[in-house]
Amino acid sequence: MRVLFFMLCALLSLAAAAQRLSGATFMGPSTQAMQRDDSLNPAMLWVKEGETAWRRSDEGNGKSCASCHGDAERAMRGVAARYPAFDAQAGRPINLGQRINQCRVRQQAAALAPESDALLSLESYIALQSRGMPAAAPDDARLQPFLERGQARWQQRMGQLNLSCAQCHDQRWGQRLGSSIIPQAHATGYPIYRLEWQAMGSLQRRLRNCLSGVRAALYPAGSPELVELELYLAHRARGMEMEAPAVRP
């Protein structure tokens, strides 16, 4: 009996794991093809720019990302899969874009504006180095309170429509919201090229998009609230394949 129970548990957890689907599975075949092929994926324009920026010194002091980190293909491998991560100096988790800016300010140049093409380019170039690897949100005890807050926010109803993230993305994924299919919201492909935006955008832009969709007050870009949500999503997608830079409809 006991053995049977454990087997059932194992089966159920397997089924739950198998049910985690990337946003790409909900897209049409032409959009999927666009993401699969680097010569069709417009995000590669940003990646190319990021590759140049990695080796370029912005303030004429001769310092670039490459002068400390060297070859991004080796040095940045798997890095994007581990963010957001705890930053001791800030005393809270920061995302990849904030980490890039922190490094720039410390070492070489001025911070890049959030959501700017310059920052998205570097982010997408670094994220590309983790493509195909499993999402590996860190097991860091210091992150625990932030993770809990992120999870609470995920389940909290908000906005004039009084909806939580979980009501759509955990409970009604696969159904339609208007004409679009609700995905499971696993953030494994960010930054993404979104056809609706006709441009590249970060996870925070996407989160703010959803917030305005339920007519909630928007958390400002770069705010700790958004990073906590990102952190929760990163833990939720643990083990899934990183696919940045992804294309989304």
Add this chain to the structure above:
Amino acid sequence: MARTLIKLPATARRGEVIEIRTLISHPMETGYRPGADGQVLPRNIIRRFSCRYNGELVFSAELFPAIAANPNLIFHTVATESGKLTFTWEGDNNFAQTESADITVTA
């Protein structure tokens, strides 16, 4: 300078049909959309694309406001001889960009 991505085979046999893929970063602003301040944004699109193979025009296209940002054009040509393919995008606000790629054709 707009960023571009061009993909074509580096080598081909004579007479072989080759596929060429081009992607360029461009907003393709239609001229019909209001901006954040409510004013209509002026049109800013690529009007014409052309591809020359050793100087000979092998493909050209006219582009219009309904075409999405970062236009992706895929076309074919016959590999005739080794040489250079040049790609030119021209558009509003004197936008003009030329890129080139080499191809080696074997007998």
